[in-house]
């Protein structure tokens with residue numbers, strides 16, 4: 132049976148969609164409140180975070196490290212094809228996809244407005260850009276919700292459509308009063324509509340017009356409810372983001388999770404405070420069972436007098452008891468700090484809180500655990516990860532939103548890692564790059580360097596036969612093997628190639644910077660080995676790591692050292 136052939140056209144296809152999962156935390160469409168099942172409202176959370184020494188220490192240190200080295204603009208690509216829009220990350224002559232030579236560099240003009248905007252104060256409250264970022268970072272660490280607000284000015288055409296906008300100011304939105312405006316699925320911009328000029332006006336229909344100015348309405352994405360007024364924000368004006376628990380709506384505050392740790396610490400500190408500042412309760416009470424009250428009183432008076440003149444006086448007291456039941460008892464009122472394991476408990480609580488934020492103790496000037504500076508490198512590394520995690524949020528969520536709103540397509544705004552790169556390591560890396568370039572040139576490629584120092588390689592067009600394969604002075608003079616991890620098996624191959632190339636131009640072997648000893652052994656014609664090895668011609672890699680680079684970061688050293696190259700250097 133042959134299947135009946137049916138032609139498809141769009142008219143006989145039915146469109147079906149997967150249902151969108153409902154969210155149980157959304158009850159009513161419109162303004163979304165934060166989950167209050169912990170009975171902790173946002174102002175309470177802020178209050179506790181500000182009260183706690185350890186929380187503030189952690190988030191301040193974190194914030195300091197994240198923004199320590201400011202921000203910078205980076206090219207998004209080296210060359211972009213004008214035909215197919217492919218972005219190349221290394222310099223090329225023609226597009227790798229469509230072979231078009233029509234390429235463009237990142238447009239520096241795009242940055243002009245953003246540069247001048249971000250140089251000075253970015254809002255009328257005279258805040259610097261980095262100050263707003265720091266405020267937002269604190270919001271993330273306390274509430275796990277932050278609102279980045281762009282104040283724009285709009286240019287409308289005669290049909291009241293937004294044709295252009297310009298960013299005039301940048302503000303932090305307060306997570307206590309800012310809310311997401313969404314429908315029951317958490318989708319924004321489908322539930323309410325507002326007027327660009329009258330931001331407290333709201334309508335449920337997109338076809339309505341503003342009652343005051345008769346202009347069109349735009350979908351609401353966020354609302355700020357403060358002092359009894361509601362300000363509505365449309366798409367592209369506000370960015371909400373979370374760091375620890377991003378979700379369809381809000382994040383989850385770390386303070387809620389650390390609640391008992393933080394409040395216990397606060398209570399402990401208050402206890403110490405009151406026991407030092409206020410008139411404290413007597414430490415305890417000495418209860419003496421006696422039948423002769425008067426003699427006890429007079430004896431004790433004598434002891435007190437003696438104690439005043441000699442604090443080390445130890446009184447000895449005999450107790451008369453007729454039935455042998457007399458006794459002295461010490462009744463304690465307050466446990467001493469030591470007996471309550473105060474220090475250990477406090478340490479443990481502090482550790483838990485700082486571990487959550489990824490701030491290691493050494494950063495809090497606590498060297499008790501490690502031997503001075505020995506441990507520092509390791510400790511700081513933990514914090515680097517916390518910094519990296521935070522910077523990822525900025526680099527991947529916030530800055531792309533911002534550059535898009537600025538209309539910047541060719542550049543990326545970035546936060547540099549807090550640890551500066553070792554300068555020697557950078558130079559060493561550069562040396563390796565140059566050596567690789569030299570090796571590739573010696574393999575017969577054309578090497579070019581662009582203005583940023585990046586190398587590009589190209590195969591030269593094949594030479595007609597009978598002519599020397601290489602032009603004069605074509606060889607680089609650098610030792611091609613320094614800093615590379617080419618092993619001896621590859622080295623032999625490369626030497627063969629070079630020798631055969633050099634043979635044609637008349638034995639230039641020595642001038643090429645090829646190590647002398649190796650070349651002479653090989654002679655003009657490579658001879659087979661007298662006692663051929665049964666295994667692969669590869670030297671043992673048992674030699675330990677290179678000692679010359681001790682003290683430098685691991686990346687800087689060429690660890691791939693075998694015995695032969697070692698000998699050659701010496």
Ligand SMILES: [Zn+2]
Nearest residue numbers: 212215226229
């Ligand atoms: Zn292309």
Ligand SMILES: [Zn+2]
Nearest residue numbers: 326329341344
């Ligand atoms: Zn209006």
